Amino acid sequence: MNSVLSEQIAEILNPILDAEGYELVEINLSQMGNGIVQLVAERLDTKNITIDDCVKITKLAAVRLDIEDIIKHAYNLEVTSPGIDRKLKKFSHFMHYKGFDANIELRSPVDGRTKIKCQLGGVSGDETIKFRMIENGEPKKEEVIVDFSNIRRAKLILTDKLINASQNNQI
Numbered sequence: 001m002n003s004v005l006s007e008q009i010a011e012i013l014n015p016i017l018d019a020e021g022y023e024l025v026e027i028n029l030s031q032m033g034n035g036i037v038q039l040v041a042e043r044l045d046t047k048n049i050t051i052d053d054c055v056k057i058t059k060l061a062a063v064r065l066d067i068e069d070i071i072k073h074a075y076n077l078e079v080t081s082p083g084i085d086r087k088l089k090k091f092s093h094f095m096h097y098k099g100f101d102a103n104i105e106l107r108s109p110v111d112g113r114t115k116i117k118c119q120l121g122g123v124s125g126d127e128t129i130k131f132r133m134i135e136n137g138e139p140k141k142e143e144v145i146v147d148f149s150n151i152r153r154a155k156l157i158l159t160d161k162l163i164n165a166s167q168n169n170q171i
Contacts, residue, residue, distance in 0.1 A: 002029045008070050016060055021045060025082050025089060035075040040082050047169055049081040084166050088154040094129045098122040101134065101157040107150050
């Protein structure tokens, strides 16, 4: 039910947000209390999302969701950024965050492991992700290549390098 509703919300909001320069990264639905519809969004120009951006997205989304009336119960609408130590959900995220550290959970093991701490090495055009496993705080020399479809979850690791890049609008 939630995944169907999330897909419907995405179908409605993606064209509107895209036209305004935003990307809907994730939709989280909660049934607690009145229910919460949380939209996780970012700017297409890769600049840091601001409070003003969140307000604009909230207004756009609220109007459209009220018009479409697909949510049949009372709810609170929240808009947030993915955060600095964000989840990596799309193939393009792995290229964008090349050189940064991440925790990746795989569906099928690589070198006997499904949970990997690594440094992202970019992508190949054929839907593969490249990375170097991190051991003892340093990335190994050999590069590992996995299919994007083998990635169950991935999330950036908060490091000084990531913080500095974010503060300088380099990511």
